[in-house]
Amino acid sequence: MADAEMGDDGKRAAKIGVVTISDRASVGQYEDQSGPAIIAYLTRILTSPFETIKRIIPDGFESVRDALIDLADKARCDLILTTGGTGPAPRDLTPEATEAAASRVLPGFGELMRQESLKQVPTAILSRQIAAHRGPCLIINLPGKPASIETCLNAVFPAVPYCLDLIGAARLETDPAILKSFRPKQ
Numbered sequence: 218m219a220d221a222e223m224g225d226d227g228k229r230a231a232k233i234g235v236v237t238i239s240d241r242a243s244v245g246q247y248e249d250q251s252g253p254a255i256i257a258y259l260t261r262i263l264t265s266p267f268e269t270i271k272r273i274i275p276d277g278f279e280s281v282r283d284a285l286i287d288l289a290d291k292a293r294c295d296l297i298l299t300t301g302g303t304g305p306a307p308r309d310l311t312p313e314a315t316e317a318a319a320s321r322v323l324p325g326f327g328e329l330m331r332q333e334s335l336k337q338v339p340t341a342i343l344s345r346q347i348a349a350h351r352g353p354c355l356i357i358n359l360p361g362k363p364a365s366i367e368t369c370l371n372a373v374f375p376a377v378p379y380c381l382d383l384i385g386a387a388r389l390e391t392d393p394a395i396l397k398s399f400r401p402k403q
């Protein structure tokens with residue numbers, strides 16, 4: 218393995234794909250705030266080495282499915298976080314595209330993220346966000362609204378490092394003072 222792929226402690230740096238899915242952000246009609254919010258969140262909570270691979274793409278089934286497959290198989294991402302395209306509007310097809318790219322769906326993630334989001338906005342029920350894995354890559358959908366990023370990631374991230382262990386992805390460590398991750402078997 219090349220040195221550039223290793224952290225200071227010799228462990229493999231995790232590769233994390235951050236995919237903003239928005240017709241308007243992808244053509245510069247508004248500035249993407251959700252992708253940067255995801256990266257700021259990861260920078261805050263992770264103590265293990267990681268690098269991010271960023272994409273901003275339009276809504277749609279094929280555009281999203283192909284980006285996910287590319288990030289999982291070619292870029293070898295351990296984790297992909299998407300934002301946007303999870304609602305019921307005609308072009309919101311992120312969950313379908315995620316399922317098409319997936320080996321298996323992990324239904325608990327979507328259930329918990331909606332539950333936590335509902336404590337903040339009644340329209341959280343409109344998000345069809347899911348999580349799934351494609352081989353050794355975990356994919357998690359987040360809504361498009363920048364404010365939803367922290368709510369959803371706080372809800373599910375405690376289980377993410379152990380999920381990555383189980384699917385054979387890179388090891389993630391979080392700062393326990395900010396977010397405690399849980400590994401049943403130490």
Ligand SMILES: Nc1ncnc2c1ncn2[C@@H]1O[C@H](COP(=O)(O)OP(=O)(O)OP(=O)(O)O)[C@@H](O)[C@H]1O
Pocket residue numbers: 237238239240241242247248249250251252276300301302304306361362363
């Ligand atoms: N990546 C983003 N960065 C900043 N704001 C966003 C982003 N995604 C969504 N929003 C905000 O949340 C609102 C609702 O999100 P939603 O995904 O429904 O937008 P949308 O109108 O479908 O976006 P688009 O037409 O660009 O695909 C948007 O109007 C925008 O204000």
Ligand SMILES: Nc1nc2c(c(=O)[nH]1)N[C@H]1C(S)=C(S)[C@@H](COP(=O)(O)O)O[C@H]1N2
Pocket residue numbers: 300301302303304305309333334335337338340341342343344345359360361362364365366368369
């Ligand atoms: N935490 C949180 N979840 C949320 C929201 C929000 O503002 N905060 N917005 C909701 C709304 S209004 C919609 S339409 C759906 C889908 O948004 P998306 O199509 O941008 O993914 O997410 C929902 N989930």
